[in-house]
Amino acid sequence: MPVGRTTLDPAVELAGSQPERVRATRRVRRRDQWWTAWLFVAPAVVAYAVFVLLPLARTVQYSFYEWDGIGASPWVGFDNYGRVFTDPELSGTILNAVKLIVFFSGIPVLLGLAIASTIRRIATSRLAVAARVVLFVPQVIPLVAAGIAWSWLLSSTGLVNQLLSAIGLDGVTRAWLGDFATALPAVGVIGAWVLLGLCTLLLLAGMSKIDPALYEAARIDGAGPFREFFSITVPSLRQEIGVCVTVTVIAALASFDIIYIVTQGGPGNTTMVPGLEIYYQAFVQRQVGVASALAVVLVVLVLGCVLPIQRLTREESS
């Protein structure tokens, strides 16, 4: 490159004494940077604006109209929102999503914590290295495939019922996904299965950063595994727990793939969630306004759940 520079730029040549020249080029470069930086950002901003921000704005706009996707679209104000909160079919979906949080977040995080702290001591063994790969498989495969596998496991002749019969619990066997009382928990179990491995490994990775001297000190002070867990492990993992909760809460509230495959929202509306209801309202019932109002509520609900979690864990960790 230095060679290229000596093949003289007349402007530089005329710029007189050395310091002045340096200042001049620096000023030019800075101005140059101001708009080149924007050129670097532009493609990403355009893609984001056209395919995310614009549709998002339109979702809000559609939510104030009644529209079947083809004909006229009268302004209806907040009527669509009124329906979302009063029509039990619609408000029920939000309730179901909230119930799913118990399974999608509660089970993976609590069980993940328990498992991770039990396997903490053998985290570097060959078994644990193999487990790391195996536990990640549910994260890698399409959720649709997980749904098909589980709908078969939970069917009336599936493995779950086979195991229950084997231990003498014939009485409780049923088509888990087809029963009004058990369909939602059964869907929750599938979600827990998908997320448990991820949470366990995230928490385990966090635990490996805790100073082992803390544990030794606790042992010397006579603390048992439980005391150790609540006094050292949990407080040190605030950030990781925050991440697990965030990821799993979003997965619960915005669930779609699994439920579309295993129950289609049924039986009745017992497993209907906002994501699937938006799909039905918009593309089957052709109630674009109602679908959009529910979509806005969903987006706000996700933000409303995630922001406080983020704030809590950020503050504690910094």
Add this chain to the structure above:
Amino acid sequence: MIIARREAWTGRLFLVLLMVVTVVPFVSLFVTALHPSGTYPAGLEWPSQPRWSNFATAFEAAHMGELLTSSVLIVLGVVPVSLLIATMAGFAVGHLRMAGRRLVFLLFVLGLTLPFEGIITPLYYQIRDMGLLNTRWAIILPLIGLFMPFGVFWMRAHFVSVPGEISEAAEIDGANTWQRFWRVHVPLATPAISSLAILLFLWTWNQFLLAIVLVDDPAKRTMAGALGAFQGQWGTDIPLLCAGSLLVLAPTLVIFLIFQRRFVAALLQGSLKG
């Protein structure tokens, strides 16, 4: 010592149990796929005569060859472009320190938690008006936009940690911004970019909602979207459906096993940052 050893054993036991629970659904899929087509096998039961031909039948019935091509085309359309423009934007926001970078960054961060369902309805009408319904572009273009929040967030995190001296050295050598980006910063960012590539590949390959809403023809969808259609068509033939599901999840599984170290690292970092 004795306590520690006992804890190690309970640890192993838990770990094995957890692995079994993780693997069982796949074993069940596999065993069921070997039963005669059209039967309803009970639970986990090894068939008297395993029908390996079910896989071939499912391969044919699902037009697996076409599906693979389609998914590969979609991935090729989404991932390289997303990587390039997300890296450029991350570079500008994280390294060039331009005016207004906070605002731009905030704009992207707000999109991080956005559920796809939140925009799917207008997206359908928008794609229709663009005349792209039922083409692969209907999946490719929106996905590029939808990946920007995470992509920019991820790449910014990398570029913020790059010391400014590196750029200054290149600047003294007379490199302009693009040359500095392309010759100095992109090579240095390879680990971050390749992790992002893995995540974007997975999210594209497994994308379901966009595929079923925007593309009617299963042969132009992603693998996951096509499996949805396959279930609708063959849902009553359990062994065939199981064989088809295994075939659909096989490619990601194989790629995962080959690059498992990178994958695990990328997924762990990915969720930590996201």
